[in-house]
Amino acid sequence: MQTLIPVEDNQTVSSLISSNGSTWKEDTVRELFDRDIAERILKIPLSSEGCSDFASWPYTKNGIYTVRSGYNLARTNQFWINRSSVSSGSSSNQDVMQKLWKNLWRIQCPDKMKIVLWRIAHNCLPTGDQLHKRSIATRYDCIYCNKFETLEHCLLLCHYVKEIWAELKKCFNLSLNLKSFVHIQQWLLDWISSASDLHALILAVAIWHIWENRNNIRNGEKMSHPSRVAGKIKAYVNFILLHNFRSTGSNRREHQVSIPKWSPPPAESVKVNVDAAIFAQTKRMGIGVVIRNHLGLVLAASRGFIHHVDNPELGEAIAMRHALIFAEDSGFQKILVETDCASLINKIKSKVDDRSHTGAVVFNIKSRAPRFLSCCFTHVSRYCKV
Numbered sequence: 001m002q003t004l005i006p007v008e009d010n011q012t013v014s015s016l017i018s019s020n021g022s023t024w025k026e027d028t029v030r031e032l033f034d035r036d037i038a039e040r041i042l043k044i045p046l047s048s049e050g051c052s053d054f055a056s057w058p059y060t061k062n063g064i065y066t067v068r069s070g071y072n073l074a075r076t077n078q079f080w081i082n083r084s085s086v087s088s089g090s091s092s093n094q095d096v097m098q099k100l101w102k103n104l105w106r107i108q109c110p111d112k113m114k115i116v117l118w119r120i121a122h123n124c125l126p127t128g129d130q131l132h133k134r135s136i137a138t139r140y141d142c143i144y145c146n147k148f149e150t151l152e153h154c155l156l157l158c159h160y161v162k163e164i165w166a167e168l169k170k171c172f173n174l175s176l177n178l179k180s181f182v183h184i185q186q187w188l189l190d191w192i193s194s195a196s197d198l199h200a201l202i203l204a205v206a207i208w209h210i211w212e213n214r215n216n217i218r219n220g221e222k223m224s225h226p227s228r229v230a231g232k233i234k235a236y237v238n239f240i241l242l243h244n245f246r247s248t249g250s251n252r253r254e255h256q257v258s259i260p261k262w263s264p265p266p267a268e269s270v271k272v273n274v275d276a277a278i279f280a281q282t283k284r285m286g287i288g289v290v291i292r293n294h295l296g297l298v299l300a301a302s303r304g305f306i307h308h309v310d311n312p313e314l315g316e317a318i319a320m321r322h323a324l325i326f327a328e329d330s331g332f333q334k335i336l337v338e339t340d341c342a343s344l345i346n347k348i349k350s351k352v353d354d355r356s357h358t359g360a361v362v363f364n365i366k367s368r369a370p371r372f373l374s375c376c377f378t379h380v381s382r383y384c385k386v
């Protein structure tokens with residue numbers, strides 16, 4: 001790998017890592033490498049208390065190579081090679097898009113709803129803005145408020161649809177997280193990749209209904225109150241949950257519409273709820289930890305920010321490691337740790353070494369757990385975390 005300035009022949013990676021071994025020397029990394037490579041290096045998680053180096057295969061969940069994953073990768077690459085011959089795009093963009101499709105197509109809703117999301121991602125829904133660009137003679141304004149109809153206005157920002165989203169927020173605790181909104185495609189990608197299965201489903205159903213409602217009104221139907229549209233969305237979500245989720249076993253039960261409540265720990269223990277939120281635009285991650293006793297009283301809480309993280313599972317893992325350090329420093333001996341990241345819980349409970357991108361942090365979590373008299377990790381639905 002080429003560096004921007006010459007380095008000594010015997011210089012090793014350790015010269016890029018701080019003396020305590022847990023953080024990259026950001027200034028040195030940026031001095032030596034161009035921006036893209038520096039960003040990639042800074043994103044590599046470091047173990048806080050040392051672990052052996054390991055080779056990681058990024059195409060399986062546990063980072064260990066399998067022939068099947070190699071075969072699937074070759075097929076996927078061929079797909080993207082074929083696709084890039086018709087539309088240009090950088091390989092990193094392709095990686096990102098590939099993840100989006102995967103998340104998008106696995107949403108448990110009818111295909112017609114996924115297709116609307118797909119069309120948003122390709123910016124090919126015929127909103128006023130698109131029709132104007134294509135010089136198609138028609139109205140270009142919003143049917144609800146007469147503002148120029150962009151995709152984001154039509155689906156997210158118009159006061160009429162905002163009322164629908166507000167209803168859904170009340171009912172399903174679903175938040176659109178529009179604070180760092182820049183492009184609807186990017187927003188959709190980030191949103192789906194960090195959403196629970198249930199929220200992804202609700203989003204797909206809601207967007208389809210909002211788009212349908214808009215088309216129906218454009219075609220002459222009477223305008224109904226936003227709460228009626230929200231009511232249809234809720235009914236549709238309940239319908240899907242009843243038919244699609246009921247028979248899929250206990251692992252899906254958490255996705256029922258009834259929202260589970262936070263459950264207290266036994267009297268001698270404390271419950272540690274961990275949460276991480278990634279702000280994709282700034283590549284910052286917010287961490288939150290709340291420790292409560294059996295009466296639900298908050299005994300300790302901690303929050304903070306970490307930079308250079310854009311992988312949700314890694315974010316949750318770093319938050320979990322932070323929670324264990326915080327709980328130990330606060331003197332708690334018996335803890336029950338809850339997170340909504342099921343894949344992280346699987347990795348912590350797995351007897352197999354984790355060699356994925358999250359591996360070093362999972363190693364820290366596993367090695368810290370025995371320091372407590374008791375330490376249990378459980379997966380919990382997103383709704384009952386805090």
Ligand SMILES: [Zn+2]
Pocket residue numbers: 142143144145146147153158159160
């Ligand atoms: Zn409008």
